[in-house]
Amino acid sequence: MNRKEFRDLASPAAAREAIDSLSLEGGIERVSLEEARGRVLVARLDAELDVPGFDRASLDGYALRARDTFGADEADPARLDLVGEVHAGEEPDVSLEEGQAVEISTGAVMPDGADAMVPVERTDTASDGETVLIRTSVAPGDNVMFAGADVAAGERALGPGTQITPRDIGLLSALGIDEVPVRAKPRVGIVSTGDELVRPGDELESARGEIYDVNSYTIAAGVEDAGGEAVLYPHAGDEAEEMEEILRTAADECDLVLSSGSTSASAVDVIYRVIEEQGELLLHGVSVKPGKPMLIGRLDSSAYVGLPGYPVSAMMVFRTFVAPAIREAAGKPEPASATVSGRLARQERYEEGRHRLMPVGLVENGEGETLVYPVDKGSGATTSLADADGVVEVGPETDYLEEGEPVTVTLFSPDVRPPTLFGVGEDDPTFSRVLDGLERPRYLSVGSRPGLRRLREGVPDVAVAAGPLEYDLEATELCRWEREWGLVVRAGNPDELEGLADLIDRDLRFVNRTTDSGLRSSLGAAIADLAEERGTERHDLVDAIDGFDLGLRAHESPARKVIAGDADAGLGLRETAERLDLGFISLGEQPVRVLANPDRIEKEGVKELERAISDVSSAQR
């Protein structure tokens, strides 16, 4: 195999074609009626019997000969002899002669000789109990459902390719069918590779660079969404023999094998070798971002697609290229096109000349227009898709999209609904409780400073900012509360810290937050005060603190460094210290402000937020 052949990247269309050329179908299986919902019929089903199977009374009343009622009305009822009764589920033991009637219940078999029935409401039984007065006239067939009127034997009931709904299950039950032939779900084997991967639930050694395996579970859920059956294989490390064994087993057991994970040269080499020995490589490298390092081929009789290792890339490529092929093989119709039109919230540059799949979030502005903003935490991010609502595709010829440019967003699924409220800013435990009371909020913990910047740019509805506000901002303050901040230390404060001065004057290891955080601003202000008090320069104090420059992005990370023994004190909140059973040295209180875009204060989600804030504050009082 000559790898050079694949140096030119294939077009997205060529990738689709290559996948379409593979056979993913899983064959046929028979399932019971209880399991048939959503499955896809492989053969036509014709009715093997009439429904109903007999002429059936539609109401409670009297079976009779229509001609015996001709001319009857309220004033001049027809009088018929009562000669018996028939209930549902019984075989009639009478037959009717002229001038006779039989009491009949809904659903019962019409007795021989009767050709119509009259509902009980239009009749009176005579006092002798042996005759019935019929106060209306009926035509032959009235109030009778004839055999086969609902479905007739031999009639086409459901066609091949029908995706079975509860209504179809009604039809199948009526025909007495308790098992149906459906397309087997394509079996999709998932092989994640990489020595660094650990299954969720297991212990993680971050120092060794271990990370939890995201792709296996995410892709498995995506496979099942698309109508396939996901089979998770044990992690293949980067060890060649083990990986080869797993790939061969998966190819043997599945209709499609998806690998993802390691991008190490050795892993790729193994995949190439196995495909070379036992299959065929159709395509290597696609001109799409994310997704360039995609492989498409065959492994024995199984189809094979190699997904990129980064979770966001893997999922985008899966959605775009693989999921449609699984749906096709499962016989599932493409989901109803769920697209949303909106305007791009900010300019987006892009200069790589590849077809681009851009995950985006949606937010409604004050006028009810949909704004679309790219969601991107960088290519290594595993989680950005949880903050996105759909995808905008941008062709390779487009270098940039202007702010305000109309774009079409394909939602991740037709039932995705954009968040009711979009907030950004400081991570705050009180605000987190407020969010719990809202339906479908979205909140990105980016820190106070970036939060305010984004609010100014006009994308989010609200920003949460902690600490002193550094500049004027055109925003509506919805609410403000105070929170106690300071130094989080070991439980019981064994180092006997008393305040900020200890960090400066003693040999203690400190862990700071990044400058994005409102806590860092308050710490900066406290150090400035102390400098003034001591008549010295701020930077002298800062230089004296071991770890001041090491700012962690994460809200609780300094406290966790203290727990791990990597630091003696960390910047944090009293609430965090208490929750993690740590000691706490208070350095003051700082305001937390919830600031809204003034154009959005009438937006339903923002009003809901105000209500939720007052609920939480009254609960705390």
Place this chain on the structure above:
Amino acid sequence: MNRKEFRDLASPAAAREAIDSLSLEGGIERVSLEEARGRVLVARLDAELDVPGFDRASLDGYALRARDTFGADEADPARLDLVGEVHAGEEPDVSLEEGQAVEISTGAVMPDGADAMVPVERTDTASDGETVLIRTSVAPGDNVMFAGADVAAGERALGPGTQITPRDIGLLSALGIDEVPVRAKPRVGIVSTGDELVRPGDELESARGEIYDVNSYTIAAGVEDAGGEAVLYPHAGDEAEEMEEILRTAADECDLVLSSGSTSASAVDVIYRVIEEQGELLLHGVSVKPGKPMLIGRLDSSAYVGLPGYPVSAMMVFRTFVAPAIREAAGKPEPASATVSGRLARQERYEEGRHRLMPVGLVENGEGETLVYPVDKGSGATTSLADADGVVEVGPETDYLEEGEPVTVTLFSPDVRPPTLFGVGEDDPTFSRVLDGLERPRYLSVGSRPGLRRLREGVPDVAVAAGPLEYDLEATELCRWEREWGLVVRAGNPDELEGLADLIDRDLRFVNRTTDSGLRSSLGAAIADLAEERGTERHDLVDAIDGFDLGLRAHESPARKVIAGDADAGLGLRETAERLDLGFISLGEQPVRVLANPDRIEKEGVKELERAISDVSSAQR
């Protein structure tokens, strides 16, 4: 309990309120990540760790100190000493000093001392293998994903009420969470009552008026669609003690009990008594059609709803009143509103003053407009919903809707797509095979005559008519073929029938088809010919045929009567006789015509039909 209280029918709004007042919730359960898709989180999940848990190289290349690269470019690369390597999943065993670099692979831990990395593409290793040339300058942090940059410890990850998507599963995996607390699915017990009910798959005795149980399976599928767990209980006959026992067991084991089926007075009495003794009846009778005989109440700690017995009514009431309550209890958002606007295809009268739920089908006319037609086979029909696409609600104040009136259709589910082709008419085996080749066709076997009538009325795209055409019709003939018709007799023709004359001259029991059928028209013509030949009147011959007036609607029913021994000969097709291994006496050939509405011949579905017809005819050639 005084039943008179409930004589006045409650409004649909009151019924909704009564159901909302019941508690259907099933509590909390913990499920594994593999089972979490689509479930609804009951509690907020915060990140318990940083993702990534370490500063991570984003690419393959060299970790270094950014300041060592300042000023480096292609012309004047920086030369650094290579002091080690780090792979993904390994703990670095080196730390960097000034002027040094470490080879690093994607995803590996940045070694101490390094604050940036340079991708391998922008470097050259010197021939000594001990130094590396860096052909670009980088800033601190370049190509590094810092610990917590993706998700930070303490950050709010997913809020309560989140319906878990594959993307959320990605986030949960990244956080190492392998089990999540979700709302338990509400358990819904389904009790169908009625002595006449038989489970699909079991033997049916039509003579006793037995029918297959449609409601149990249909409602169960509806319950699962809505996010509940369906529990089917054995049929309760109309025997009071048995039924009471089943109701009590179901109430004990489930969050909601749904009964449906028997409308017999005794069954209703038992339900009343059990509710009276162990629960509370909130509402009896709702002013909605279908659905009047609806009960809402409590049975012990379980909610209880009594559905109407007729399957279409039961399903419509379930959809309208019960499914939303199950979704609410399951925490599932209401499905995205899937509505379609269209024009009513024909006038619809209605004079009962109840709120009406009208099942309708959809068809696109030649101009791409959506026509909406009511689907109604009468209240006893079990299967009409399989031929419907959605529901039009009509208020009690509306007496009739005009043809062409704009209406809004709520689709049965957002992924319902109207059929590509809507045909009506004669049941024909060849045409049925043609339909197998189409995607989502709808065909109603109403017979030739009603089919032509409907085509004239302008609703369907095509009609299939067999036998002589009785009047001129403005229609485009897409195709025509011949089929052989005659008498279906016992295998081997033991009665030695030779033709039509035997039916007239001998004492044989015949089974006819209804006048709707094209077969009946051809039979009529053959009898007229024979009358002329014999110089007698047509009606004399007809009178001499035992069973001529007994016309069955169903295509195969006459043949099945022959098999059952109820008749000596039945009207039918050679193809039917051969398929059922019966004898056949040919009476001739008759044309089968596929006639299209001339306005629809350009419609995609009609063109597909023409292609499918030519496929089937070339296969037969």
